Amino acid sequence: MPDSDRADVLEVTSLRKEFGDLVAVDDVSFRVPEAGSLAIVGESGSGKTTIARMIVGLERPSGGSISACGQDRSRPARSLADRRRRGREVQIVFQDPYTSLDPRQTAEGAIDEVLRLHHGWPADRRRARVAELTGLVGLDERQSRALPRALSGGQRQRVAIARALAAQPQILILDESVAALDVSIQAQVLNLLADIRDETGVSYILISHDLAVVRQLTDTTIVLRRGQVVEHGPTGQVLDDPQHAYTRLLRDCVPRPGWKPTRQLAQASAEQSTADKEAPRE
Amino acid sequence: MSAQVTTVAVPGTKRSRSLSGLRGTGVAGMMSAAVIALATIAAVFGPLLAPFNPDLPNLSLAWVGPVGGHLLGYDFQGRDVLSRLLAGAQSSMLGPLAVVILSMAAGAVLAVVAAWRRGAADAVISSGLDILFAFPGILLAVLATAIFGAGLTAAAIALSIAYMPYVARVLRGVALRERSQPYVAALEVQGSSATTICLRHIIPNMLPLIVAQATIMFGWAMVDLAAISFLGLGVQPPAPNWGVMISENQTGILQGYPLPALSAGVCIVAVVIAFNILGERLFEQAQEARR
């Protein structure tokens, strides 16, 4: 089913964020359909993480609107109950597996806490759901009962994913969630994420600087540079036939068999940075 | 390809402090803990353990040296020194305990609130603490006793107020660090309330540091309270108290009867050093656990 026929689970319109004089996000708009997968690509300073934080409510937009599951969330939640409801709509998995979990809590404990927050279920029903979720992300019993310090980076990310899914969100934001993982583990987690999407119909918003991962996991891509969208479209098209010079530069800078970092490439990159510094910001 | 097997040990000391808990504090740490345990037993059971009556004066026996079961002799009023030390352990230990509990509780709450809310609330709290910082503990205690009369309660409360900004400063740093961790953000996104996150997650992760800080502070409070009692502003004679005992018996030092005053002094010094050493070791452990 083409994107335009499906209902949108997330709609972001003219989103803007200012930190004092700095415009971190400038007139960004995009939509994510049900069971869709959108990549937000950019380098440091592009505003991609700020956008993610605004969507989950950790940061307050300076302008524009965000609407998830049909409900507006451009302003902060009015009550605790409202915040919890939003938590059932959009969840997030962060980049660093080493600080995403409370070091004093087991995987089961962390997931159980989320379940208790959202549902008034009795203990055995929660236990069953915890087992379901840990099974879904591929954690065995020992790992579910372990403290984070006994788990590897990849295992901790699985716990973080399970915890995020406990609230059964419609949208899962993956903020560079596989960037800190070893290559072989990254592949496992990417496969896992694809499986989860197939099984639960959750939509993804993948924040990443890694174009190969973007290709693997997403249907559409927007490219951000210094807070503005410079390109958007189906992922394959954006990566195979980029229209904007910056997107072309990003793609050309990716190491692959036969790639050589040439002085011309460095020159092009340096010119982009200089152009950024000289261009007036509206 | 010749494989030369020459084992070269990179010079350095073995790290024996790799265990956690009390054993991880090393020999010094464990000995300090033993001293503290003894003092605690004295504080709890002191009056029962005292071989003689600590309160009954007998001037004819004043300044008599160690003889016949009186291991440390008699003090300036003819009372058994050892019994008075044991009986005095209670007020000598209870005072610092109260100070530590009050200042740590107040300091921790302020630190966590400032760290959680950040921004304006943090600025206001920090400025308030800075103002309180300007008051040295002993002066505040003197002021308190001038207003409320001499006694342990007034002194202990005044000292707690004086220590609180220090505690808050130290704990605020840790609280800020925990508050900015992604796991806290994850809980916020879930919709967990600020109180829940602070009580169930942030404070428990600060505990090793809180315990270390409290331990060190106990030593400081003990010295400050002993000084206050020595000045006559804290525990009042004839109640047994180590600080008071130094004050009461100080004339004996010059007269050639140093034992009563000095033994009280040794008790204070020993317990304070023990708390300092244990506190520092726990501090190190807390830092290591962070890595």
Add this chain to the structure above:
Amino acid sequence: MSAPLLQVDGLTVRLEVRGERRPVLRDVALTVREGEALGLVGESGSGKSMTARAIDRLLPRGAEVDGSIRFDGRDVHALSGADLRRYRNQVAMIFQDPRAHVNPVRRIGDYMTEALRTNLGTPAAAAANRASDMLSQVGIDGGARRLRQYPHELSGGMLQRVMIAAALLTEPRLLLADEPTTALDVTTQAEVMAILDGLRREFGLAMLFITHDLELAAAICDRTAVMYAGQIVEVRESGRLHDDPLHPYTAALAAARPDITRAAGRLRAIPGRPLSAFEAPPGECAFAPRCPHAQDACRAGVPPLSELDGGLSRCVRAHELRGKLGEPANA
């Protein structure tokens, strides 16, 4: 062929962790020739960083080192005093996070010229000039002004370039680069790599380039070594590493990576997770538990590093698996 600049043989390192003695490197052997770039690729626990530290004598206290590291024929671990300082001038190291390795309260100029002034006795003015020149070589203009700046005034990419420039000032013959671009944006990485590559060729520097990125290593290094569980498992000419790997781990690593040109139905993930030297099962091939081609012969003993087609491989089945490592395993 002249003697190699750096020769490591049978390097085995054990560290004390929580009261136990654990191996972190096992029988590591590699050579770097004058002017050559050798890539060292591995995942967590592979020992790649530890190898660089051993070469630069930066191992933690209490480490036990067996085997030999020879630089220009001399045993590195036997050096001390003036000889050791001379060695440090000839072997420079650059790290992943420049901010953690540059003193934030000292100016860039001080940082850069320190080695020149203290070790080589260069007068301050001359040292500053050379630092300025080197900065422009790495693409940073405004030399004198930059030397007066503090680290926090520069971005991560610029600071990394400063670190490279500082490393090159003592005219080293070998550069140890420990994931120098991992923390940088991909465009900045390309810039820094181009500069590094260019300077290396210009000065005839040898380089040991450590990274987790197989493609990056293959792009700028003449040969690439792959490490797993504290051992070298393959050394190969970079151009042939991707198409004709000699060890199943290398092939698996390359296959696990997503492809920017197409989305695979499912990535070929390696089951399990990368092991450290002390976790590896003793007396057998460390990769055997995860290897799709493992057979009984693989568990009979630790496979030796043997020559094959100009490269080295620690797989006992390397010869028969040639050409087939790109495909899924046969039963």
